[in-house]
Amino acid sequence: xxxxxxxxxxxxxxxxxxxxxxxASGYTFTDxxxxxxxxxxxxxxxxxxxxxxxxxxxxxxxxxxGRVTMTxxxxxxxAYMELSRLKSDDTAVYYCxxxxxGGDCYIDYWGQGTxxxxxx
Amino acid sequence: DxxxxxxxxxxxxxxxxxxTITCRASQRISDWLAWYQRKPGKAPKVxxxxxxxxxxxxxxxxxxSGSGTEFTLTISSLQPDDFATYYCQQYNNYPYTFGQGTxxxxx
Numbered sequence: 361x362x363x364x365x366x367x368x369x370x371x372x373x374x375x376x377x378x379x380x381x382x383x384a385s386g387y388t389f390t391d392x393x394x395x396x397x398x399x400x401x402x403x404x405x406x407x408x409x410x411x412x413x414x415x416x417x418x419x420x421x422x423x424x425x426g427r428v429t430m431t432x433x434x435x436x437x438x439a440y441m442e443l444s445r446l447k448s449d450d451t452a453v454y455y456c457x458x459x460x461x462g463g464d465c466y467i468d469y470w471g472q473g474t475x476x477x478x479x480x
Numbered sequence: 481d482x483x484x485x486x487x488x489x490x491x492x493x494x495x496x497x498x499x500t501i502t503c504r505a506s507q508r509i510s511d512w513l514a515w516y517q518r519k520p521g522k523a524p525k526v527x528x529x530x531x532x533x534x535x536x537x538x539x540x541x542x543x544x545s546g547s548g549t550e551f552t553l554t555i556s557s558l559q560p561d562d563f564a565t566y567y568c569q570q571y572n573n574y575p576y577t578f579g580q581g582t583x584x585x586x587x
Contacts, residue, residue: 466529
């Protein structure tokens with residue numbers, strides 16, 4: 361069965377960087393894009409961007425200019441999201457999600473989420 | 481950016497009730513809309529994609545409709561497991577955007 365398993369919770373200081381991993385299993389990793397979405401406390405869901413695991417191509421939201429980088433390692437079916445120059449309002453649960461395309465296209469499976477806390 | 485406006489933001493209902501949640505897009509998005517259910521501490525779960533297509537394994541009491549700018553999610557007969565927060569998401573234009581959520585509470 362399809363699974364996306366994310367790395368564990370992180371606590372970071374303002375100005376630092378965080379890198380969250382997302383290991384895919386149960387399907388061919390390079391077949392479908394991986395999207396990243398975050399949920400800050402008291403806020404709604406915020407889409408961050410995607411990576412094409414086959415080509416490494418990416419598309420990011422313009423709301424995080426120059427701060428987000430998505431990469432992948434196809435040898436271990438893992439996607440990564442790195443967020444730099446962290447601020448307190450980056451405190452959120454970060455999710456990876458698979459963008460399934462098989463006739464219709466949509467986000468179907470989600471990782472369990474990774475809590476990133478930014479605090480001095 | 482396309483703004484997605486959900487209403488109501490909170491909904492109190494009882495088991496067995498029929499409920500409807502509305503999502504309005506600030507511009508036309510054809511039928512590129514999904515509905516998700518999220519429970520505290522859990523990952524979102526897709527219920528509906530392409531506005532009205534039911535995801536496999538999702539109970540048939542969930543249904544979606546709409547096209548263009550106005551969409552609805554209907555739960556025909558609420559079950560105890562349905563009390564959660566529901567989000568719509570448009571995926572017609574970047575950045576993909578979500579509604580602010582509708583919290584479905586037990587009356």
